[in-house]
Amino acid sequence: MAVDDGSDPLTGLVDFGGVRKQACLEYVPDVRVGEYVIVHVGFALQRLDEESAQASLRLFEELGLLEEEFGDSWEQAAKEAGTA
Numbered sequence: 001m002a003v004d005d006g007s008d009p010l011t012g013l014v015d016f017g018g019v020r021k022q023a024c025l026e027y028v029p030d031v032r033v034g035e036y037v038i039v040h041v042g043f044a045l046q047r048l049d050e051e052s053a054q055a056s057l058r059l060f061e062e063l064g065l066l067e068e069e070f071g072d073s074w075e076q077a078a079k080e081a082g083t084a
Contacts, residue, residue: 003025010025017057017060026043031047036050
């Protein structure tokens, strides 16, 4: 994660299992690089400890949620159609 201290509102680059996206950090203004946050619709809502974050990421991966949310939509459609 990277924090853009000069932005208004406060934003940062967050990593979702290898996919990086900008997120608003106004609700967790004291978050630091290397910490984990819960992000929903572009807003970091809460900080997580590493153990909880890793457990959540494993569960999301098992459920296919990371691929569904951040994967290639054409590839996902082909898999669902049974053509990939």
